[in-house]
Amino acid sequence: MKRVITYGTFDLLHYGHINLLQRAKKYGDYLIVALSTDEFNWNEKHKKCYFSYEERKHLLEAIRYVDLVIPEENWEQKLSDVKEYHVDTFVMGDDWEGKFDFLKEFCDVVYLTRTPEISTTQIKQDLQK
Numbered sequence: 001m002k003r004v005i006t007y008g009t010f011d012l013l014h015y016g017h018i019n020l021l022q023r024a025k026k027y028g029d030y031l032i033v034a035l036s037t038d039e040f041n042w043n044e045k046h047k048k049c050y051f052s053y054e055e056r057k058h059l060l061e062a063i064r065y066v067d068l069v070i071p072e073e074n075w076e077q078k079l080s081d082v083k084e085y086h087v088d089t090f091v092m093g094d095d096w097e098g099k100f101d102f103l104k105e106f107c108d109v110v111y112l113t114r115t116p117e118i119s120t121t122q123i124k125q126d127l128q129k
């Protein structure tokens with residue numbers, strides 16, 4: 001079984017996220033999503049989520065490409081996650097290009113193109129018009 005992992009906040013969930021998850025799943029048979037906790041988002045990413053961790057987890061678990069959702073609690077857990085979950089491929093959007101190349105000695109590292117023209121920031125701005 002080929003295992004894939006990706007990380008993110010996924011709030012507000014949109015088709016750019018779905019595109020990423022759909023393409024990430026193609027690299028294996030089992031896709032793990034490490035979902036940023038509310039605390040991690042607030043303290044480290046300075047993001048205030050609209051949906052709570054549990055609500056975002058519920059949404060992700062309903063997506064056919066996702067097999068497991070685990071909490072992302074800090075920036076440093078990626079290597080231990082790769083080892084603990086026997087990950088073959090680490091996937092992120094290319095806005096993170098190069099940032100996780102240190103994992104290359106432990107697994108494949110793939111950066112996928114972001115879906116243009118959609119972001120949570122854009123959604124919030126459009127809703128205020």
Ligand code: C2G
Nearest residue numbers: 007008009010011016017020092093094114115118
């Ligand atoms: N994404 C995408 N296209 C978009 C928006 C997002 O492909 N239009 C991808 C991002 O590149 C990322 C994933 O969807 O791979 C999740 O995006 P975010 O929830 O914004 O995640 P981020 O805040 O980048 O957190 O430790 C890594 C971080 O947790 C990543």
